[in-house]
Amino acid sequence: MNYKDLKHSENGMPTWDGFLGPILQVASTKKLWKKQDLKDTTIKEVKLPEKLATLRYPSKYHDLIADNRVGWAISDLKLSGLLDNPKRGYYQISELGKKALDEKGINITREFVHSLPKYVQRQEDRNVQDKDSSDDDLESLELTTSQIENWFDKQKDNLADELLTKLRKTDPYEFEHMMIELMTRMGYKGADGEAFVTQKSNDGGIDGILNQDALGLRKIYVQVKRYAEDNTVGRQTISQFHGDLDLQGAGSGVFITTSSFTRSAEEAGKKFNIRLIDGEALTKLMIEYKVGVQVRQTFELLEIDNDFFDKKDN
DSSP, X not given: OOGGGSOBOTTSOBOGGGGHHXXXXXXXXXXXXXXXXXXXXXXXXXXXXXXXXXXXXXXXXXOBHHHHHHHHHHHHHHHHTSEEEEETTEEEEOHHHHHHHHHHTTOOOHHHHHXXXXXXXXXXXXXXXXXXXXXXXXXXXXXXXXXHHHHHHHHHHHHHHHHHHHHHTSOHHHHHHHHHHHHHHTTOXXXXXXXXXXXXXXXXXXXXXXXXXXXXXXXXXXEXXXXXXXXXXXXXXXXHHHHHHHHTTOSOEEEEESSOBOHHHHHHHHHTTEEEEOHHHHHHHHHHTTSSOOOOOOOOOOOOOHHHHHHHHO
């Protein structure tokens, strides 16, 4: 196993669900694991370099990012029944986990884990519990800032998962409009420019164009592919898009997909100056710029403004 082959963030750190398969693989090597030993061994087995293994959140508590992400993955593996928890703080691979490992190897996805009956039932039970919880329950709840931040990170990951599933079911032409809307909100249209989706036929391999100025002298050409998770975009597709850009006299472009890119496609993207946006990066951008999502609730964490009181004392 190698961390470079796992699903990862831009800095190379595996995402929490990238650790799902490796955890099961490690868990299968002996009968019972103490939780921290399972976390440490997984990080070691994927050959995570020290700079990533010791990378911490820029928050008050400075928790280790890799350690937290492996912990989240262990939690979901337990909730789905792929890991058993025979006693507090100890885990072992279940029969269901062994079967999943035999069939999928370490390529176990968040979608697969979240589709398992035990996980689905747990989420339904939790929703009912949330509705029935009383004010007394809330008064007894004590959370650290670190736990709250971790919870929000996990919710954002789950939202990204749901968003990607919905995008893959969207009409392809509507999807093109959504992507142009995203790039517009990101500011690529320009203050006096315009953005539009090309006609379905004779589009010359270009799905959308953003004019960054009123005269259209600066253009961004976009191609999008609404693909299933296992339908990766290869080098040939990127090379073809590069050829289409040449015909437009463009030196760069943006290629967006709901799936992922092969390594050779990523290399071609760098060579041809084409910005590649895969499903994971796409959902992060949509959440950041609030395209296809909306704020359900807002919470504020307040603290004493000492500057205010210092001014009053002077």
